[in-house]
Amino acid sequence: MSVKTIYPRAGLKGEVRVPGDKSISHRSVMFGSIALGTTEITNFLQGADCLSTIHCFQKMGIEIEKKKEGLVVHGRGLYGLSAPKETLNVGNSGTTTRLLSGILAGQGFASVLSGDESLNSRPMGRIMTPLSRMGAHIESVGSNGCAPLKIEPGALHGISYQSPVASAQVKSAILLAGLYADGDTSVTEPALSRNHTELMLGGFGAEIVSVLHEDGSATAGVRPCKQLYGQRILVPGDISSAAYFIAAGLLSQGSELLICNVGINPTRAGILKVCEAMGGDITYVNCRDMGGEPTADILVRFSELRGTTVEGRMIPTLIDEIPIIAVMAACAKGTTVIKDAAELKVKETNRIDTVTENLKAMGCDATPTEDGMIIEGGKKLVGARIRSYLDHRIAMAFAVAGLLAEGETVIEDSQCVDVSYPEFFDTLSSLT
Numbered sequence: 001m002s003v004k005t006i007y008p009r010a011g012l013k014g015e016v017r018v019p020g021d022k023s024i025s026h027r028s029v030m031f032g033s034i035a036l037g038t039t040e041i042t043n044f045l046q047g048a049d050c051l052s053t054i055h056c057f058q059k060m061g062i063e064i065e066k067k068k069e070g071l072v073v074h075g076r077g078l079y080g081l082s083a084p085k086e087t088l089n090v091g092n093s094g095t096t097t098r099l100l101s102g103i104l105a106g107q108g109f110a111s112v113l114s115g116d117e118s119l120n121s122r123p124m125g126r127i128m129t130p131l132s133r134m135g136a137h138i139e140s141v142g143s144n145g146c147a148p149l150k151i152e153p154g155a156l157h158g159i160s161y162q163s164p165v166a167s168a169q170v171k172s173a174i175l176l177a178g179l180y181a182d183g184d185t186s187v188t189e190p191a192l193s194r195n196h197t198e199l200m201l202g203g204f205g206a207e208i209v210s211v212l213h214e215d216g217s218a219t220a221g222v223r224p225c226k227q228l229y230g231q232r233i234l235v236p237g238d239i240s241s242a243a244y245f246i247a248a249g250l251l252s253q254g255s256e257l258l259i260c261n262v263g264i265n266p267t268r269a270g271i272l273k274v275c276e277a278m279g280g281d282i283t284y285v286n287c288r289d290m291g292g293e294p295t296a297d298i299l300v301r302f303s304e305l306r307g308t309t310v311e312g313r314m315i316p317t318l319i320d321e322i323p324i325i326a327v328m329a330a331c332a333k334g335t336t337v338i339k340d341a342a343e344l345k346v347k348e349t350n351r352i353d354t355v356t357e358n359l360k361a362m363g364c365d366a367t368p369t370e371d372g373m374i375i376e377g378g379k380k381l382v383g384a385r386i387r388s389y390l391d392h393r394i395a396m397a398f399a400v401a402g403l404l405a406e407g408e409t410v411i412e413d414s415q416c417v418d419v420s421y422p423e424f425f426d427t428l429s430s431l432t
């Protein structure tokens with residue numbers, strides 16, 4: 001087991017450049033592979049999850065070249081994938097599994113997807129139900145609603161699907177299958193989840209419709225597609241990775257950090273609103289557009305934070321940031337309530353449990369609830385042995401907590417950060 005020891009530190013100064021966005025990196029390889037021609041991707045995230053996506057498409061005959069500044073994908077068109085000779089290994093990646101299932105449902109060959117222990121225990125019924133309704137032949141090999149998944153050829157029909165969850169993975173799987181359907185396909189979700197698929201698929205030439213309804217629900221639709229065409233993709237920095245440094249800069253006394261080149265798409269940027277509601281000093285510099293994705297440099301300065309409530313439609317816009325929001329809450333004055341976030345239970349770990357367990361280990365009064373947690377902030381954290389349970393976001397959130405604690409904090413299985421941010425610990429220790 002790899003461990004990292006974190007010692008308390010204040011006065012963090014400097015500039016941080018976080019790696020490319022994970023969600024956008026996955027999509028750029030997937031869409032590039034099923035587009036005709038070359039897709040050049042700059043600032044691609046070379047994390048383990050995105051490498052799983054690359055390997056799956058290589059196994060289906062797609063040539064993908066690694067370059068210094070990114071990747072070149074030699075796409076073979078909507079029907080250009082070839083049958084994989086072996087099981088496609090999706091590793092730890094839910095995004096690879098669910099989005100790829102949507103693509104595979106439209107192919108004329110059979111395939112099997114399988115991942116690691118955590119991945120193979122996450123719910124896949126949420127994509128199997130709508131894809132089956134479209135005519136896909138998709139089954140859970142162990143009949144437990146989880147991967148391994150077996151997908152066989154089936155003629156796809158357009159559907160209008162009411163998704164019970166606000167999930168970009170579910171929405172994207174359906175839209176991707178919809179490219180191969182014989183009629184229009186739409187997905188309505190209870191709240192708008194990240195919209196990178198809609199933005200990027202549109203750029204590749206798909207006909208996409210997006211509607212935000214008055215009650216906060218959202219519909220995305222796609223027309224059957226004849227062909228997608230290769231694009232140039234510039235991947236902005238990942239706000240989910242920036243989140244650890246935003247929190248470190250706000251929480252650690254005397255700090256001032258500039259986090260450069262961060263994607264701030266409003267469907268992802270809920271953490272920034274939470275920081276502001278908690279009294280965080282945040283300035284946006286150099287706001288710009290990167291291929292349809294709003295991007296900025298973010299300047300954060302040490303601030304006295306206060307507790308807040310995080311709930312409702314905001315949850316899908318910050319779902320991956322809840323572990324680090326919980327750490328901020330533990331250091332803030334007063335109570336923070338996180339609710340409407342039952343989705344936390346089906347992430348890489350049950351993050352309601354793994355967050356509250358580790359906060360308690362550091363002396364914080366944290367109570368798990370059915371759909372979130374309640375955190376009484378303001379008590380000095382004490383260093384502890386943190387169980388990451390191989391969940392990258394738990395490891396990184398509690399490394400930041402370690403900077404603020406008394407004594408030393410040990411992060412178990414720290415290598416799991418490779419999933420989304422291989423250079424995380426180096427960057428953290430480079431801040432003087």
Ligand code: S3P
Pocket residue numbers: 022023024095166167168169170172193194319320343
């Ligand atoms: C992702 C969507 C989210 C998020 C995950 C990446 C994506 O999952 O938690 O890390 O790239 O579409 P859900 O769609 O299950 O909420």
